[in-house]
Amino acid sequence: MFGTSGIRGAVGTDVTAELALAVGRAVASDGHDRIVVGRDVRESGELLTDALAAGVRECGSDVIDVGVAATPTIARAIEWLEADAGVVVTASHNPATDNGIKLWTPSGKAFGPGRRDAIERRIEESEYDLQSWDGLGSRERRDGAIDHHARTLREAVRIDEPPHVVVDVGNGTGGITASVLHELGCTVRTLNGQPDGSFPGRPSEPNRETLETLMTMVAETDADLGIAHDGDADRMMAVDETGAFVPKDSLLALFAREAASDGERIAAPVDTSLAVDDALATVGADVTRTQVGDVYVAERATEPDVSFGGEPSGAWIWPAETLCPDGPLAACKLVELVADRGPLSELAASIDTYPIRRASVEVTDKAAVMAAVEETVLERYDDVDTLDGVRVGTDGGWFLLRASGTEPLVRVTAEARDEATAESLYDDAREIVTESTE
Structure with a gap:
């Protein structure tokens, strides 16, 4: 049922209201009394969220509904709202036909294998702590999660000479990036900024093949770089000032080299390029390799000498900030790096690439x-x-x-x-x- 990135699949077959109800019941029955719930822009997310919230309440736990927001916004809200767990209804970078459910801890780390297995067992065995009429949980709508996330982003970077940035929101929930960069003084243009879960502007996953419009726009304007998110903004990819897509391993190496110092490590999956090892060697740092999946990278990032974690897929983790892959944070960090160190094309060229x-x-x-x-x-x-x-x-x-x-x-x-x-x-x-x- 659960993959490394939670539950995902086609709406109406793999992912249904019945499944969402069961997940809500299981999470509440597993000892989580106060649960943050939110979703991405997919239309199916509304009914799935309602079903999930009903399951939580049936088992006596309270729901704090933060509405439509980026996955990192919702994950960060768990601690802020003093909740025990969080559930995001999203299929992330999957196509519009899909939806999914991902579970989060207050630290911002996704549920690991042990916790996922416990939830799955409860669902398979229908082991729920269903309550009578006077023991049902409540559902409260809370605004402010996006403002809270935006404030932490502004505090996480310092941009003395704000550049010109094009942000491709991908019709998803990543509009927070454009807003925060504007507040930090950047000149910002957006692409595909209208939230739409059918993703009419481009496929949800940002990669070299899907970002042609962003690449063209950056190349034909005076923009200093382009930023792109997937549907729930947990991923971030980039385009340099010439309109060239920045290779995923190069972006990982840039973030890693900037975050690590002598004697430290960065966490990355087993399929990570040698380019990252070589970039880190220049600052006296090392790579510690993990299983593929952001939950495994985040788990390793809890170790005291690990200063950064990342996957070439576009998931970037700064453990001092949060253990959730935070695409808007990555965007702000990259803009800060360009403002401080110069053109992104030159920064990317400083990273070796190998066959x-x-x-x-x-x-x-x-x-x-x-x-x-x-x-x-x-x-x-x-x-x-x-x-x-x-x-x-x-x-x-x-x-x-x-x-x-x-x-x-x-x-x-x-x-x-x-x-x-x-x-x-x-x-x-x-x-x-x-x-x-x-």
Whole structure:
């Protein structure tokens, strides 16, 4: 039921009011007495939120409804409103056909595997603490969550010479970014600023392929950079002043290098580029690798010497601020960096990029294949990490073999500091998968 990013799927089949009701009941029955609830702009979110709130109240817990807002806004509101947990009804960067449910702790960290499993077990066993008529919880609407988040963003950065920024809201909930940057003195233009859960301006996920309009606008104006969010604004990607999309690993490396100092670490998933390791080496810092998923990055970011966590997907975490991936915070941090250090194109060019190969191999039984892959790799290689899939490190690079979480596929990734080594590692990795399917 729960993936690493909560529940997501097609509305009416995978995600229904019945499911939302069950999640609300389970969260309340699991000992959470005061629960913040909010949603993104998808129209289906209204009925899902109502069903979820009804489930919470049926089991005697109180609902604090903060309305439509960015996921980081809602996650940050949990502590601010002195609640025990938070629920965001969102499918994040998924298409308009989908919706989902994600659970949050007061620290801003998403529910980890243990807490998710407890909720799922209650739903499967219908183990709810349903109350009689005089024990039902209340539902209160609270305004101010967006203002609270905006205030923390303004306090988190200092921009002495505010640049010109184009913000592509993506028809989602990321309008807070444009507002805060304007308040900080930036000249701000917006794209796709009208909230619309059908995402008419572009697909919800911001990437090189979906941001052509933003890239063109930045290139043809005097803008210093462009910012783009997904539907719930937990992700942030960027375009430099020439209109070029900033590679995801380069953006991760820039944030990491800026956040870390000598002896510190940054948390990043197992498929993170060597470019991040090399950028951190210049400031005496290291990478600690995690499973793929922002919840795992956030968990590692709780360790005292970890100053930053990020995923190339666009989820960025500054643990001193919050353990929730906060796209508006990332936008403000990037604008501050450009204002202080100069053009984004030059900053991105200071990060090395390396050849990387990716492919997916269709398999019949991915669990059996991955078991055979692990056995083979452990026999042949010394530097092996089985934290999430099987990752092999070599003198010149690395490769990762990892089962897809949703499809009958094994994903193959290989990277090295030169083309020949990358190709060789990729060929070796593909061969191991092929051998393991025989």
